[in-house]
Amino acid sequence: MFPVVDGTPVLINDENSVFAIADFTKSRKSAGISVDTIRLRGEAPASTDRLRAALRRAAERLIYFSVNASDWSSEKSVEYVAEALPAARILVVGAGDKRYPDLPNVRYTYTDVILGEGADYVCDLHDLPFPDESFDAVIAVAVLEHVADPFRCASEIARVLRPGGYVYSVTPFMQQVHMGRYDFTRFTFLGHRRLFRHFTQVKAGMALGPAGALAWSLEYFCLSFFSRSATRKYVRVAVKLATAPIKYFDRILARREGALDAAGGVYFFGTKADRPISDRELLKFYRGRDVVYDQE
Incomplete structure (x- = not known):
């Protein structure tokens, strides 16, 4: 059952x-429940936190975006x-x-x-x-x-x-x-x-x-220098804002194979x-430009 x-x-x-069923059935106060388990529970925030959560989501929509x-x-x-x-x-x-x-x-x-x-x-x-x-x-x-x-x-x-x-x-x-x-x-x-x-x-x-991938890579490059969670949070926001213009190159690159x-x-x-398709058939689906072997 x-x-x-x-x-x-x-x-x-x-x-x-x-995952384990216990991750979802034990309460927050149960012995042995980890931070990961609490996050897996996806529990609703307290009413006093809802306004803060709404403001945070609005800020994330402005900062965490892709083209x-x-x-x-x-x-x-x-x-x-x-x-x-x-x-x-x-x-x-x-x-x-x-x-x-x-x-x-x-x-x-x-x-x-x-x-x-x-x-x-x-x-x-x-x-x-x-x-x-x-x-x-x-x-x-x-x-x-x-x-x-x-x-x-x-x-x-x-x-x-x-x-x-x-x-x-x-x-x-x-x-x-x-x-x-x-x-x-x-x-x-x-x-x-x-x-x-x-x-x-x-x-x-x-x-x-690729532009979105580059912006993401630069963000993690900068984050690699820091270990404190509070510092990483501010670095992440700063780098995301700085790299936002890079992402718009994807409007051009989207049309390039x-x-x-x-x-x-x-x-x-x-x-x-x-x-299923065979691995030999699979090769015909390649659509990039990084050609290693000469094509007859």
Whole structure:
């Protein structure tokens, strides 16, 4: 039996997951609960902290931004699926507080590993608690870098999709560590395509441009000189403000194919296929400009 915490079923596989059911069922005051566990709980702030939290979110929107370098998005993927299917069930993994438009023919299921208001279920992408062929589409934005085994997770995505079902995924390439110990993997454009080799490509490309990646890299370069959390906070804000103009170069680079070799992140949108592409076929999908071998 799985517990239900604050109205949300916690469907974690204790044997396989880096998370534990105890992370979500113990209170803050329980012995042995760590800072990580408290953060995983995603508990709502006290009323006295809500104004401060709202002001902080407003400031973050001004400072923590990226210039769109993508020709596709999760919203466009949802619209595509809604037009293609008369009634679609869409699974959103790692949803956070993201919500998609209410459409008459679409039913959403939101999951995350954080216990909060946004998730219908708390579950781990390595072991999705849903039957085979349960969904028509899966949305995974900035999720697969935070899983221990992304290929197992891609297999789980394929398992829960109906034949011809859709997947939209975004993963980082040229990005520094974020979310601390829960950050494991990076993918090139071609590596990301191989991750979804059991799918037929509809759209694929750059999600975050090289300019955004450069700004991010400069930020972490400066942060490397400091260890105190208070100092790092002010350094981060200062560098983000200083590097903000750099990000606008992505409006130019977004149209240059060679930029994929230095992209901050990549996306894939495709349909579940009858057979996987081979690694020899995979090479044909390369779209950068870093040519090592002469092409006949």
